[in-house]
Amino acid sequence: MSPKKSAAPQTTAQQLAAIIKSARNTMRKDKGLNGDLDRLPMLTWIMFLKFLDDMELMRETNAQLAGQPFRPDLAPPYRWRDWGADPTGMTGEDLIAFVNNDEAMRPNGSRGAGLFYYLRGLRSAAGADRRDVIGTVFRGMQNRMADGYLLREVINQINRIHFTATQEMHTLSRLYETLLREMRDAAGDSGEFYTPRPAVRFMVQVMDPRLGETVLDPACGTGGFLVEAFSHMQAQCRCVADEKTLQTASIRGGEAKSLPYLLAQMNLLLHGLDHPQIDPGNSLRIPLRDITDQDRVDLILTNVPFGGEEDRGILGNFPKDRQTAETALLFLQLIMRRIKRPGAGKDRGGRAGVIVPNGTLFGDGIAARIKEDLLKHYNLHTIVRLPEGVFAPYTDIPSNLIFFDRSGPTRDIWYYQVSLPEGKRKFTKTKPMEDGDFADCLAWWSDRAEGPNAWRVSSADVLKYDSEGRLMSVNLDIKNPHSLEALEHREPEELVESILAKENEVLQLLLQMKADLSAAL
Structure with missing residues (x-):
């Protein structure tokens, strides 16, 4: 039986921030790491393993108190308490060998599988517990620290964090979001997996996910939409049954890239989701024709990937006249198929809030056919047009928030133009969008009227056909008729x-x- 840990003293927010800062400063001394793009993943997998061990100790204690059997996810000597908790434990070349090598001398003095090799091989019998998550995380992860003494320093610093303390978890979740934002700023063309939180919070607020509904983000990146949706529904919990529903049947995600998959797992764990259900495969890999009612969800919130290209095998999952190299259009078709159909007390069926690039609105050809499907079979009720620079420094491509449900075909589309704050020409990395920039749109959302920032367009005016009834164009890129730009055109x-x-x-x-x-x- 493992020894029980004594209750850890509460750590203040300032102390936690200092621990994280100290660990990052230690990492800066290691020549094997390349800036924040390497340091944050390193910090995350170390925190991940410490978090797992703290949770294991709590679960083990609860099982003992209840007189129930307990099966740990990790076997000794691979638990944090076996190799990480002792500040004078394994270090230097021995520590690097234990972490990196397929076979190494282990902390208990025996030879066997190295830490990462063991973790990558974890799988459950049924494919549905935390061991599968751990295995998936570490199959795409590498330890890039070359100095085992510096690695020991970082491990000792992270060991001071108590993941069993609720207040500390709350503080850590906010610190982690700051780290993700810093990584986004340093990521250059890899910043697509961080969506500005004001946009995320606005979309969650107007979509209002309710406890008992299932929320999906099929391209979840670091988990921003899922974290906000989880917190939104958590405030609705009133009893143990509500908490169980929230934990087991509310949040779903998909993320094919190993780094954001790890970052999303840690983000959701820190925010209180015990077993994040994130699919590590490409969400586009399932043919649209194979999606059944069991696969459909109440609400999809996502920032669709764009600009990339999928291989021919993925394109074959879509109708021949809807196959395109533009990833955003493939995800839009997936989202349309994955939201629930009307019925069983849901007159509107499922609903979706999606961030799309401007090209999706005005694209012709295949893009027009997909938008025709959207307008004829779904209710595209709102398009919120974002100002320039919302996604700086990752991209300056104009973006839009589109909202639709399955209540019937589109009749009218409401548009709302989010204005820049007075005196600003665009949002930037140093002066980003803030929650208050959506205040006017939030006030308008439930009491709609045309005005300087809001206008309405009939779908009949958007769908253009030739004399023989063939589709010509579906241009949703409608400028604000009250703006100078619209007058100029x-x-x-x-x-x-x-x-x-x-x-x-x-x-x-x-x-x-x-x-x-x-x-x-």
Whole structure:
């Protein structure tokens, strides 16, 4: 039987931040690491293993108190307590060999599988417990620290964190989000797996996931949408049964890249989800025709990958006239297929909030056919147009938030243009978007009216067919008719007609006022 840990003293937020900073500073001394792109994954897998051991000790204690058998996920000597907890334990070349090599001298003095080799081989009998998560995480992970003495220092620093303390977990979750943002800023063309949190929080708030619903992000990156959805539903829990529903039937994700898969797992664990259900495969690998009602969910929230290309095997999962190299359009088709159909008390069926690049709105050809499907078979009720620089420094490509459900075909599409704060020309890395920038849109969402930032378009005006009924275009890139940009792109005759129409409206109002005054006298 493993010795029980005594209750750890509470660590303050400042102390936790200092521990993380100290560990990162230690890593900077190691020549094997290349900036934050290497340091954060290193820090994350070390924290991941410490977290697992703390959870194991809690589960073991609870099982003993309940008189139930306990089966650990990790066997000795691969638990943190076996090789990481003793500050004077294995270090230097011995530690590096134990972590990196397929076979090495282990902390208990015997020879056997090295740490990563053991972890990569973990699997459950049924493919549905934490061992599968651990195995998947470490199959795509490498230890890049070359100095075993520095690695021991980092391990000792992380060992001071108590993952069993609720307040510390809350603080760590916020610190971790800061680390993810810093990694995004340093990632260059790999920053796509971090979505700005103000956009994420806005989308979760207006979509309002309810306890008992299942939320999916098929391209979850570091888990931002899933974390926010989890927290949103957690506030609705009132009893043990609610907590069980939240933990087991509410959050689903997909992430094919090993690094963001690890980062998402840690992000969700720190926020309180005990067993994150993240699919490590490509979400596009399942043919659309094979998706059944059991695969459909209540709500999808995601920032679709764009600009990439999929291999021919993936394209074969889509209808021949809907196959495209643009990943964003493939994910849009997947999302349309994965939200629930109406029925069983859900008149609207499933719903989705999706971030798409501007090209998705105005694209022709295959893009137009996909958008025709969207408008004819789904209710695309809202498009929120984001200002420039929201995704800086990763990309300056304009982006949009589209919202649709399965309540029926689209009749009208509401547009809302999020304005830049006064005095700003664009958002930047140093002056990013903030939650308050969505305040006006939030106020408008539930009480809609046309105005300087809001306008409405009929789907019949968007779907363009030739005389023989063949689709010509589906242009959703509708400019704000109240903006200077829209006026600059209008034909002179159209501008004259618009001015005359407005003048006539004013004249009619004046005549009515005159008639009312005459009647009053």
